[in-house]
Amino acid sequence: MKKFLALLAMASSFLAVSCNKNNDEDDDDQKQEEAQGLGIKIDGNFDDWAALKPGVVASAKNDANSPWEAVKEIRCCADKDFVYYYIKYGKSDLDDLLSETAEELPIRLCIDTNGDFSTGYTSYFLDAYDFIVEGGLASNGSFTAYDGNFYQRVDDKWNLLLAEGSNMVLGAGSGNEYEILLARELFNNAVSSDQKIGDVFYTGIRFYTDGGGTWAELSNMPNASVEEGDGNGWGHLLKVTTSK
Numbered sequence: 001m002k003k004f005l006a007l008l009a010m011a012s013s014f015l016a017v018s019c020n021k022n023n024d025e026d027d028d029d030q031k032q033e034e035a036q037g038l039g040i041k042i043d044g045n046f047d048d049w050a051a052l053k054p055g056v057v058a059s060a061k062n063d064a065n066s067p068w069e070a071v072k073e074i075r076c077c078a079d080k081d082f083v084y085y086y087i088k089y090g091k092s093d094l095d096d097l098l099s100e101t102a103e104e105l106p107i108r109l110c111i112d113t114n115g116d117f118s119t120g121y122t123s124y125f126l127d128a129y130d131f132i133v134e135g136g137l138a139s140n141g142s143f144t145a146y147d148g149n150f151y152q153r154v155d156d157k158w159n160l161l162l163a164e165g166s167n168m169v170l171g172a173g174s175g176n177e178y179e180i181l182l183a184r185e186l187f188n189n190a191v192s193s194d195q196k197i198g199d200v201f202y203t204g205i206r207f208y209t210d211g212g213g214t215w216a217e218l219s220n221m222p223n224a225s226v227e228e229g230d231g232n233g234w235g236h237l238l239k240v241t242t243s244k
């Protein structure tokens, strides 16, 4: 936890540096950026995502044949300390959802840490996955911070590893965009040695709604129909390679 908090402090100092950037400071900024990994700050500003180098981010757009509308795009990238997610909703879809004040925009981050798809949950994606983080993005009609419960699939049940409040995930949004950070150290401390997040891992996101007490699927991403006879529009998980 101490290391995690120290990293957050570093992230804050990085922001201060980037706001005062000039040509003389380019070298210093470069060093700071290397120390910071990908330099994404969870602040509801998405310029940091736009500044990422090509090839760093794995992404998926809502497939034209998917039965869903609300979520348009997800992106994911990772450095040695954190995994980052970006989510883009359709503006009018999001406004409609948030107009229901009970709507929390719950999501599940679905994660396979090692590319062994022989274990885990086999629904909603074409690849089995062992872990989920589940929490809401909204409260009282607007985006809020993200928190969630962390579960592992064991014996056909979701086994709670860390309850919400663990600080393993953070999130912030504005407009119709949202960003999430997941701290690898806290994730890896909670799982067995053979299930730690590897340099290459796989992930997807399930979106659903329980506004007004009625549960409904909003989207699964990725959702491209990649296999003949798969009528659900469910796709393979995104393959993410850690930037070093």
Ligand SMILES: [Ca+2]
Binding pocket: 040, 041, 042, 043, 044, 045, 046, 047, 048, 049, 179
């Ligand atoms: Ca940001």
Ligand SMILES: [Ca+2]
Binding pocket: 112, 113, 114, 115, 116, 117, 118, 119, 120, 129, 130
């Ligand atoms: Ca696995």
